[in-house]
Amino acid sequence: MFTSEFEPVYCIEGGTLQLKCTVYSETINVHWFKGDIEIKETENMHIIWADKTHLITFKHAKVSDSGQYWIVAGKVQKQLEVTVQALFKRQLKNITIMEGLEACFECEVEKPYPGVWYKDGKELKSSSNIKIDTIQESVHKLTIFQTTLDHKGKYEIKINDILSGADLDIKEIPDAIKQMSEHDRSIFLEAAKNGTAARYNIRIILVGKQRVGKTCLLRRLMNEGIEGVESTDGINIEVKKCKINLQTKEWIFTKGNESPLSEYPNDQYADCGFWNFAGQKEFYATHQTFLSRNAIYLLVVDVSEDFEMNTFENMIENQYDRIGEYINFWLDNIHCYTVNDTDEFMIPESNLLNPPVIMIGTSMDKVKDREKTKDSFATYINKLLREHPKRKHLRKLCFLSNTKPSKDKNEFQTLRNDIFDRAKEIPKWGDNLPTRWILLEKEIDRFIHIEEFVISYDMAKILASKCSFSLKEVTLELDSFLKYEHDIGNLIFFEDIKSYIILEPKWLVDVFKCFVSPFQFQSQYINMPEWSSLQSTGHLSKILIKKLFSKVQVLNETEHEAFVVEEMNEKKKFALQIMKKKKAFVLQIMEKFDIIVKPIKIEKNEEYYMPCMMEASGFNQILDTFKVRNNKCSRTSWFGLQFNFLPPAFFNHILVTFIKEYSLCIVEGGRLALYRGIGVFDFEDSKCLKLVICLSENSVAMQVWQFKNGEGICYHENRKYLTHIVSFLQQKYRINIPFRCFLKCPDGTHHEIAERIYLNILNDVSKTALTYCHEHKNHTLDELRRYWFKVCIKSLGKGQIVTREQQSGFTDRTCDTCCLCKASKHWSFKLLVPHLTVEFKFLVSGF
Incomplete structure (x- = not known):
């Protein structure tokens, strides 16, 4: 029947597959079977014959076309083995990757065909962030250099009408990591290359x-x-x-x-x-x-x-x-x-x-x-x-x-x-973290489980090494890990005081409770004048610190056996040295949180103050202490910030920042002019200019008391300093507390809201217009704002007499008096204290 030989047939997927036989007579009918099923003609497969030759053609061969075929002619049948080799030697593989890392899809084919890449059904082209290339004609690559969440989706490559596809899943970087420096983000991403996992x-x-x-x-x-x-x-x-x-x-x-x-x-x-x-x-x-x-x-x-x-x-x-x-x-x-x-x-x-x-x-x-x-x-x-x-x-x-x-x-x-x-x-x-970071979290949990709440930085490095942190960069990655854990509240760590790490915030809370607590929890100190001094002056004496530390077990000299593992077997003398370092570390931590502060009243001052524990003082009493209401003192207008809401701790941060920057005044008895919600600071060596900053309900206000001729001095840098502090603290603590700037008459009380003039309306009011003050006399807007905003020299009238001191406030550029809406901007600044004393009069000529 058959006059042809039947050798095995081999084909690449997507190519043309032909099965052929010849018979000795044109009258012989030939039937094709795959297994027990007779093959019928389809769109992709044609059956033809001419004379004695019978041919079956698959236009686009599939792997599924492989198998045993039978050719039947009359009562004679022959077997034909067909193999369709998959086009893709290596298919695309699904990728799960952290946002920001490089993603690379790669496949390899049996024959050098061109390919077209798609994302979610849309064709992709090379760009600055996407590279499409072919290696040795058979390996196709798609590289996304820096992935974003938008790159998530289905990726496919079509070669010779054959598709290979895979999914790209992008894990979002934790919010706390996004807020960190570029260096820390790079460290995080490098660690994420070795695998990530979700943590809830x-x-x-x-x-x-x-x-x-x-x-x-x-x-x-x-x-x-x-x-x-x-x-x-x-x-x-x-x-x-x-x-x-x-x-x-x-x-x-x-x-x-x-x-x-x-x-x-x-x-x-x-x-x-x-x-x-x-x-x-x-x-x-x-x-x-x-x-x-x-x-x-x-x-x-x-x-x-x-x-x-x-x-x-x-x-x-x-x-x-x-x-x-x-x-x-x-x-x-x-x-x-x-x-x-x-x-x-x-x-x-x-x-x-x-x-x-x-x-x-x-x-x-x-x-x-x-x-x-x-x-x-x-x-x-x-x-x-x-x-x-x-x-x-x-x-x-x-x-x-x-x-x-x-x-x-x-x-x-x-x-x-x-x-x-x-x-x-x-x-x-469900933040996604590098796997080794999660392992280190588990190591820390084991310490907490046995109530070891504080460890040395050296011990932390040992733990990090156990968790496969890079040996070359273990310190860099450990610091980034600790900063992340600090930001989300799992532990307490500061890079500039990293001798110890507080693994359990509960431990720090127990320390805070010893210092910041109402008297109902501190009645055992009723016989200590130092406690009364803390409440009245804010002074935290060394004697009181030692007494308060005695309430914390691991900071108590009689409890050195409670130290963490690495100190457990040390001799008592060395253990006490470690404990002394821990006490110093705790005080540094409390400084970081603005719970305590060292005023800069004198050089090398080692005395701590705790403003948040002071009892309230009447503002009129403070005015009398400084004899502000006599003829020898003039007061500037008030400049303030009115918040929608001001958290109690936030003003404490503001006040502590001022205490670190300015010298507090010293009043009768040698006490510092620090009160609950109020601080009075010396501006200059002569002590003739004093800055007072005050808290009232949802607002902060500042005023300068001038015990010398301060006519013409502008304190715009100090205004900027206050607004800069607020902006900086909002970013640091990641909270949103909108505010409006306001002015108030010099003799007014800072906490009265009724007579405040908000800066967003000043441009709509005449500079010489009078504003009614029910507390005192009427004032012009110029009188209120001249202390805090530079004067635009172009706004002065011809022939106007100007003092030498006033020149410090002049500018020939656009000024913030004329652009009051800029009052809430973020400023870079260097605090300058005006102290000009020589007067020189001149005429302002026409322009």
Whole structure:
């Protein structure tokens, strides 16, 4: 029947495949089979014959066309082995990579065909960031040099009508890393090249007035009893006390000798830490240190209290008379961490803002009509918040009783589920970190598990080496890792004082509580005049420091056995030297957080002051101390910043910055002119110019007291210094506190809002127009602003007499008096103190 030989047929995928046979007679019918199925003609496959030759042609061969074929002619059949070789020797592979790294797709083909690249179905071309090339004609490469989130998608290459595809998944750089320097970002990305993994963290912060049940609520959430609960002294941090299963939402707690939580896999469980903030006003100077935008806030309120009841709690200088004022205070604090009302701070399609707040009404067992109380409180909150953007943080109102819960305590399980659901809304939920960074986190957790909360930097380097940190650059990468962990609140580390690392913020909180605490927690010092001096003058004596340190176990000389592992076997003398270094380190940390400060009143000053612990003083009393209201002193107008909301700790940062820059005045008895919310500083060696900076409700104001002829002196550099400080601190602490600049008459009181003139309206008012001052006389706008803004020489009239001193404020360029809207810009500056004394009169000629 057949006159042809049947050799195995070989073809490359995508090429033309032909199967051929010849028979000895034209009348013989030939049928083609693959396996048991007869082959029929299709669009891609044609069957033809001519004379004695029979031919089957596959236009684009597929790998699936491989196999055993049978050619049947009459009762005779022959077998033909067909192999279609895949075009791609190496297919494209899926890539998961950290944002910012280089991504490279590569494939290899059997024959040198040209290829076309696609992303999500659209053809790609080479560009400055994308390179398409071919190596030795058979290897095709697509390189994206610096990936962004926009590069995420499906990538394909078509060669000879054959597609190979793969997915590119881009992991976003953690927000904290984005805020770091370019050097630290480079270190992070280099570490990410060796692999990344997701890590989930939930920080839960409990806030509210004292004695409303925050600590009891924390106990209930942790499945603990509430027996023996005492008022929280400062901040109680329970970090990584539980894990949450990401799939089932189950909360897992460990007790006693159970397996440590660090053994649970990071990709299946979330770490959950609780921060319980005390309600007493004395602690507010330290609270801001531990607040975070990436947290869930539980705002606790005792709904059994009368919503209108006076509480008479002196919080900073203003009275908080009602529950609503506490609610406003904490929501305002939280709202500061919304940098803007868009992007990652908005919950998609909900118009809500992060961080989320769950408001919890406690003491429901004390109310007579529960449903009526719920409705009344909800109505009250609605009226209280009205249309203020801060209400967008509020997610839910919960009502419960800590002391008399339901039989099955389902209300607390419901709250746990709500917390977990809110956590998934927070930006950067599930940060992706280099794998070796996560390993180092686990090493740190093991130290914390055995209550070793402070380790040396040398010990940290040993741990980093164990976790495969680069031996050549272990210090550089370790520093970047520690800065990241510091920024997200897992530990305390400062690059310029890195002799020790505080692994557990709870340890630092315990130190803070020894220093910053209301007298109810410090009554054991009632016999110490140094404590009274701290409250009245802010002076933190060495004797008092030593006494306060004795409350911290690892800083107590009688407790040297509590030191960390690397010190455990040292001799006592050496151990005490280490402890001395630790005490110095703790003081440096407190300086970093602006809790304590060394004034620059004298060189090599080693005395510490703690402004946040001082008692309030009347401003009139301070005026009398400096004899400001006599004829020998003239006062400039007030220049100030009015904030929508000013966190208590923020003014403390401002005041401490001034104390580091200026010399505080010394008053009778040798005490420094430092008061609660007020500082008075000498401007020059003669001490005839004094700068006072004051806090009032949501505002900061400054004035210069001139005990010499200060006519014509302009203090515009000092104005710029204040605004620069505020801008710098906003960036440093990553909070948003908008402000407006204002002026006020010299003899006015800085805290009165009524007579303030805001700079955004000054350009619309005549310079010589009078402004009514109900406290004193009328003033022109020129009189108010000339102390703080340079005078544009082009605005002076012909023949106007100008003193030599006034020339220091002149400029022939555009001035900020004429562009007052620039008052809130970021300035680079060098503080200059005007001290000209020689007068020289001249005439301003025409221009």
